[in-house]
Amino acid sequence: MNIGQAAAASGVSAKMIRYYxxxxxIPKTVRTESGYxxxxxxxxxxxRFIRRARDLGFSVDQIADLVSLWxxxxxxxxxxxxxxLDHVNVLERKIRELQEMASTLKHLADHCCGDSRPHCPILEELASEEPLPVHPKPDARFGTLRKT
Amino acid sequence: MNIGQAAAASGVSAKMIRYYxxxxxIPKTVRTESGYxxxxxxxxxxxRFIRRARDLGFSVDQIADLVSLWxxxxxxxxxxxxxxLDHVNVLERKIRELQEMASTLKHLADHCCGDSRPHCPILEELASEEPLPVHPKPDARFGTLRKT
DNA sequence: TGTAATCCTTCCAATCATGGGAAGGTCAAG
DNA sequence: CTTGACCTTCCCATGATTGGAAGGATTACA
Known part of the structure; x- marks a missing residue:
């Protein structure tokens, strides 16, 4: 099987296979006489194992560990x-960060009329000297994501 | 004010100020005779405006637009x-992706005893030929994050 | 058999925002 | 005047991935 076929069969691009x-x-493969x-x-x-791990957001280093354990x-x-579980922690931390950004930003956008006038609380907030208001309250809907 | 003082006062590192x-x-600044x-x-x-926008996860391109509107x-x-709102959409899409990963992974980890024996459903799943089970059911807890 | 299309190879570059560091000039305090 | 803390530019690295160029190999078809 050539690299293109392996790519199609595994879902990992030929580029990435060479990179890996x-x-x-992954170990160096056998080559044909002509170098393929x-x-x-x-x-x-x-x-395919690697692709699945990658789809779950594991880093290449973690994937290497997983493959070796496998x-x-x-x-x-x-x-x-x-x-x-380490990775779950990383993911959840990232999720909380993004949720905080999204929540703050939605809150700001909610207060912007979004018409043709120049007044805009979003810009006012970005230009303000006050600390960024950490969204009104950590919405209880997200509570279930906490690690406790 | 030198770049170091501007960095301390704005919360943007000197490196990043030069990069920006x-x-x-940002426009090129005045320099002292010696080039500072x-x-x-x-x-x-x-x-500071830029730093706040950055803290909300805006890309440099978006920040440029925001500054110009400001x-x-x-x-x-x-x-x-x-x-x-564009950015909120990007954030929410990313959040959903990460939640899907975390949820799948937690589900797998829940079924792994995590002892000294080799049997491990996590590895089995990664090695499986079946499509990755998109976590049991898109938990209703996350429903409130949908864009509708 | 010729030739064109489609593969493959390697190497280099770009992404995005940021940090590290080297080599060298400048400034302020002692 | 020296020392240390600053500043300058330039290059490199990150992580995972894609793009592309130049050139060789294989395949398909007339």
Missing amino acids: ESIGL RVYSDHDVHTL RDRERASKDVKAIA | ESIGL RVYSDHDVHTL RDRERASKDVKAIA
Whole structure:
């Protein structure tokens, strides 16, 4: 299988496959006489594993750890779980950050008439010397996202 | 005022001030004879405006638009509001993506005992040929985030 | 068999916002 | 006058990904 076919079969672009090889996430493949990379079904399986981990937002470093645990039949599941929960924490922190931005911004936009006149609370707020008002109150709807 | 003082007063690092100047987000400043950049209170005010916009996650391009609207006394507030709401949409889309990842991952982690044995549903799922199960059901808790 | 289209290769560059650091000039305090 | 803290420019790195150029290989079709 050529790299293009492996890409189509795995959902990882040929560009990324070469990149993953270059950084050592996947081993160097066999080549044909003319230098073409050759992939097996097993390689494609690994690539699909990587793509799934990537779709869950894992970093390449974490994916490397996950792949190595996947290959290791003696692994402890707690090591896998630790990586996963670590990543959940990162995701949730990021989510809270973005929610805070969105909430503040929606609040500001709600108070802007959005017509053809120049008066605009959004700009006023950005230009203000006061600390940015951390959205009215951390809406209870988001409470379920807290880690507690 | 030197760049370091402007940085301290605005909360934008000296590095970033130079960068913003280089990309044209802020105009080139006056220099002393020896080449030091000189900043006025007005410049610092602009920098603070930029920092606030940045803290709300606006891109540099959007910030440039916001600054230009801020400067424009003839602006229409709807132009500002449009930028803000556009950005809210981007933020909310990103939030939903991250929530989907976190939710899927938490679900997987919940089913992993996390002990010293090798069996691990997280790895099994990543290695599976099935489509990633988009978390059990788009939990109603997140429904309020939908754009409708 | 010729040729054109479609692959593949490597290498380099760009993204986005930010930080690190080197080499060297400037300034203020002691 | 020296020392330390500032400033200058320039280059590099991040992370994951895409784009493209130049050139070789393979394939398909007439």
